[in-house]
């Protein structure tokens with residue numbers, strides 16, 4: 517990037533809010549994938565107006581602008597694949613309003629999700645979306661990625677809590693979408709369009725979030741089974757029972773091997789699949805629902821039932837759940853981490869299919885995740901330095917996506933398409949649907965400056981390859 521252009525950008529945000537040194541720029545070259553691309557410049561804007569100024573320069577000089585929250589994305593969304601400016605949102609980190617009467621909060625995009633959750637809890641309110649990365653990811657990143665999490669069974673996902681947005685469009689205009697009301701149907705739903713748009717349709721600069729009342733109590737229960745089939749049968753029965761757990765997570769045998777010593781209890785050797793439940797509500801009601809839940813699990817063949825006796829023990833259970841992703845690297849140094857989702861009835865077929873793929877491709881595959889909503893994390897483990905394993909991991913990913921298609925599922929339940937899944941998007945979207953999505957992108961961003969190279973496969977890439 518030319519010095520004169522860097523000076524123009526520095527004039528918009530102030531020279532102390534840009535990074536030009538190569539060693540500094542490398543710190544903003546990656547996310548939670550293995551992908552790394554060096555940006556030409558890193559910029560920390562302090563307002564929507566400053567972002568608008570940078571975006572206008574980007575249109576004038578044709579450089580890419582890549583919004584970045586905390587860089588915890590799992591699809592390469594904030595990786596600057598075509599260089600340009602990485603726009604880091606960490607300065608925009610104010611909670612502007614928590615309004616108990618209207619049951620909403622207004623925040624800037626760089627607020628850390630966990631910080632917001634704790635701030636609203638102090639006022640007796642609850643922001644339910646709970647991605648495993650909540651302690652370090654940003655609300656802006658959650659909205660742009662369409663983040664989910666464990667609480668989706670009862671409470672839904674980020675998408676269900678966003679009432680309105682302020683957005684700097686790729687052309688530099690600043691718009692407001694949505695409203696401060698729980699219902700609004702005025703014109704097209706631009707708020708929803710921005711949800712999961714992965715920084716390709718604009719930079720989100722303010723977010724109005726719906727809040728729920730803080731539940732009076734919570735209980736967590738772990739149920740161990742001697743087979744995955746039995747565990748998944750229990751999930752189906754619980755979902756039909758009307759008990760409405762807040763969360764239902766599952767871990768297969770390979771997952772348990774990774775986090776066994778983090779659990780607050782010793783697992784008997786015959787337990788090869790674990791379910792984790794959380795329920796919330798009035799204490800008496802929760803206690804009776806947990807009891808019934810335990811009975812259902814027993815009927816489905818549970819060998820072990822453990823109710824967390826206090827908050828600390830419950831936290832150890834959920835900390836083990838949150839630790840799964842990093843712990844999988846005990847198995848192999850690299851992984852393809854997919855977050856496919858299938859209709860509820862197809863979860864056992866997906867997990868059995870993943871086991872088949874592991875056998876056929878001779879690679880470990882670890883399955884865990886959100887059994888209550890069909891969003892299963894399938895981790896294909898491999899060693900990048902071994903050509904056979906690299907190729908097998910690629911082939912296993914294609915096998916997995918083909919399986920998900922047969923089960924009428926979706927390529928991504930919560931991480932988005934970004935860079936990693938762009939070559940496969942044609943497996944799910946028809947040519948006409950894909951063409952319409954590209955026309956939308958073109959209408960928002962005629963010069964393709966906003967996070968180019970994401971979601972849509974690069975020109976010349978055949979669909980599904």
Ligand SMILES: Cc1cc2nc3c(=O)[nH]c(=O)nc-3n(C[C@H](O)[C@H](O)[C@H](O)COP(=O)(O)OP(=O)(O)OC[C@H]3O[C@@H](n4cnc5c(N)ncnc54)[C@H](O)[C@@H]3O)c2cc1C
Pocket residue numbers: 547548582583584585586587588589590592593594605625646647648649652653654655656657658659660661662663664665666713714715716718719720721841842930931934967
């Ligand atoms: C250990 C671990 C556990 C995880 N668990 C979960 C989970 O349970 N559920 C889940 O859904 N995800 C999970 N994730 C993935 C990730 O944390 C989420 O996708 C999160 O929403 C990303 O937020 P971020 O602030 O890190 O965004 P980034 O990674 O910085 O960016 C993500 C995308 O959003 C865009 N973006 C960021 N900010 C803005 C903005 N202000 N305006 C426009 N576009 C923007 C970026 O360009 C990029 O495309 C996990 C990740 C890790 C590492």
